[in-house]
Amino acid sequence: MVFDENNQLPLNYFKIFNLGLGFMVVSMIWAAYNAYMPIFLGNFTKSNTLIGFVMSWDNIANLFILPVFGALSDNTRTSIGRRMPYILIGMPVAGILYAMLPLQTKLWALLIVDLMFNIVVASYRTPLVALMPDIVEEQHRSKANGVINFMGGLGALIIFFIGSQLYKLNKAYPFFLSGILSIIVPVILFLTIKEPKSFVIEERKEKQSIIKALITVVRDEDRAPFYTLLSIFMMIAGFAAVETFFTRYCKIALGIDESVSSFTMGFYALAFLIFALPAGFIASKIGKRKTMMIGAFGQAILFLIFMVVKDFRIIQILMPFAGIFNALFTINSYPLVVSYTSSEKIGTYTGLYYFFSSLAAIVTPSTFGAIMDYIGVNKLFLAASISVFISFVFLWLIGKRGEKPEIL
Structure with a gap:
């Protein structure tokens, strides 16, 4: 593939589709989380205040962690790119923690696993999102974002229709499905998407800060x-x-x-x-x-x-x-x-x-x-x-x- 003068790739729907798989998994994760996590918490407590507070952890993590890791990935220089290290490490770890949520038998254990999950999932989300404009030219980004959001919506529908049936069989199955995909999809992204080489070899001109x-x-x-x-x-x-x-x-x-x-x-x-x-x-x-x-x-x-x-x-x-x-x-x-x-x-x-x-x-x-x-x-x-x-x-x-x- 030939880079243009801005070191960006032309629109490649195959790559965008594969990137969309990552967003599909993220959407599946949150669709099941929002639907079933209050039920898991309700098995241990009747306090709606506590349940509501725990369910706000993701937004709190997004507020503080997402911006930090966005700037951090800008300053990262590795042989596999700026964003990929966070995706390859964060996504599988978050998937494993996510699959563990329905298995907890104590409230304190559920809260610890959930807190760890929210922190880890926030660590790779911004690098995953930032990967799209890294590999897509400016004039094509809205179309690429349309594909990605379509895949995200598809992930939610999978949970609503297929995940709900899996939940009837076993409450952990929807979480296992998203957890397994969280391990497989980063490998697909690594094999099919290569970040612009200029970011790999380029010296840091100015450290980015949120x-x-x-x-x-x-x-x-x-x-x-x-x-x-x-x-x-x-x-x-x-x-x-x-x-x-x-x-x-x-x-x-x-x-x-x-x-x-x-x-x-x-x-x-x-x-x-x-x-x-x-x-x-x-x-x-x-x-x-x-x-x-x-x-x-x-x-x-x-x-x-x-x-x-x-x-x-x-x-x-x-x-x-x-x-x-x-x-x-x-x-x-x-x-x-x-x-x-x-x-x-x-x-x-x-x-x-x-x-x-x-x-x-x-x-x-x-x-x-x-x-x-x-x-x-x-x-x-x-x-x-x-x-x-x-x-x-x-x-x-x-x-x-x-x-x-x-x-x-």
């Missing part, structure tokens, strides 16, 4: 990276609020059983999966920022409609559009963030992306829960719509400052 990068982004006169990160924060906050409280809202405000409203959210997930690939191709035609703006604006309008609609059937009909609008935004958000930096700092900017994403996921439940408590349950969609519209405004401000059209 703190330094954050300060630089905040203080930089070019506000585009900071506004983009704020846009991502507001979008995730708005949609995560709806995702968190949708079933509760439907039960209290509309009198809809939680099983029905939960099933309705499946239409969103399916639409997101189907539209993951088109979202990337649309961005390659009109630009990442404009595509994200369409997604944010459409989502804001949709939430306003949800607020005033009292017929649940209309919400069911419109729910797939939520998946489509979210795909337009989400598929292109990470490629837009890393487009602002050089190849040497991709891991660091990947860490910034996850820092803002994780922070939004952490503050959303309590903040929007308070809004529902003190202002009214029916204000959920209004607050979410305002949050998403602010996300749109930040993207609009980037255009007003005349940023580079080829990356927007």
Whole structure:
């Protein structure tokens, strides 16, 4: 394979598919974890507070560990690349710890294994994500990210449909499946994906630091990276609020059983999966920022409609559009963030992306829960719509400052 002048490879769908296998495994891991881990914890404790706290460990780990390992992988120089050492070591170890979760017979043992798992899985996630822009040219990253997100969605569906049947046979089987794949897939990645050689032999010009990068982004006169990160924060906050409280809202405000409203959210997930690939191709035609703006604006309008609609059937009909609008935004958000930096700092900017994403996921439940408590349950969609519209405004401000059209 011949490198271009930027030491990057042209789009290779075979490599992207193999990389997508890694994201498929990660998605399988979290789908089963979120579905069954509360049940495992409930076998030892009746404290919802403790269960909720333990289930937040992943977001806390994402907030602190992902950015650090993103910057660390930027500074890593080995004969097999910058990202691959973390993937080859972290992914199998995390898979083994993950497979051990359903086998624990004591609460303290389950908590220790879970804590170790959350730390290790966070250590390889940023290098895995940063590997995509390392091997894909800028103009192809949205399409590549569409493929990767499609594979991630496929992993969730595997757990929902196949994993649920395995769980009926033995509660450990879904965890064994993901654990085994966590050992096999890194080998596939190592054999099929070679990182650009320039990163292997290149001397470190300047050590990357996540703190330094954050300060630089905040203080930089070019506000585009900071506004983009704020846009991502507001979008995730708005949609995560709806995702968190949708079933509760439907039960209290509309009198809809939680099983029905939960099933309705499946239409969103399916639409997101189907539209993951088109979202990337649309961005390659009109630009990442404009595509994200369409997604944010459409989502804001949709939430306003949800607020005033009292017929649940209309919400069911419109729910797939939520998946489509979210795909337009989400598929292109990470490629837009890393487009602002050089190849040497991709891991660091990947860490910034996850820092803002994780922070939004952490503050959303309590903040929007308070809004529902003190202002009214029916204000959920209004607050979410305002949050998403602010996300749109930040993207609009980037255009007003005349940023580079080829990356927007």
